[in-house]
Amino acid sequence: MIDITIYRNQTGKIQSFAISGHAFFAERGQDIVCAGxxxxxxxxxxAVHELTGVTPDITHDPDGLLHCTLPDNLSGNVLDKVQLLLEGMVVSLQSIEETYGQNIRITFKKQEVE
Structure with a gap:
């Protein structure tokens, strides 16, 4: 199963997200859930990088881990644009989860400290 965790700060803004695991919907190279x-x-x-100039901190490995954290110093218009892009990502991931709920799970967590 693909586990996705969206971390929000105390004001509800997305600060980071983590994706791990594999969907096991189909064979490697044929898995539309993993590809999606x-x-x-x-x-x-x-999109965040190209459209806002913000470079998130990214960690990834071939075993299916992707972790993305936004810089702490975002504010104003840039923060609003980044949030819109990431909220769009969440909507798209939720659409995948609605159809393939046995292969993907999304959880939301509020960060204790900002």
Missing amino acids: VSAVSVGAIN
Whole structure:
């Protein structure tokens, strides 16, 4: 199963997200759930970078882990744009979860400290 955790700060803004695991919907190279999650998440990270100039801190490995954390110093218009892009990512991931709920799970956590 793909586990996705969206971490929000005390004001409800997305501060980071983590994706781990594999969907096991189909054989490697044929798994549309893994491909969809990868396309949506990497696309969102690329959009944040290209459209806002913000470079998130990214960790990834071949075992299916992707972790993305936003810089702490975002404010104003840039923060609003980044949040809109990441909220779009969440909507897309939730659409995948609605159809493939046995292969993907999204949880939301509020960070204790900002």
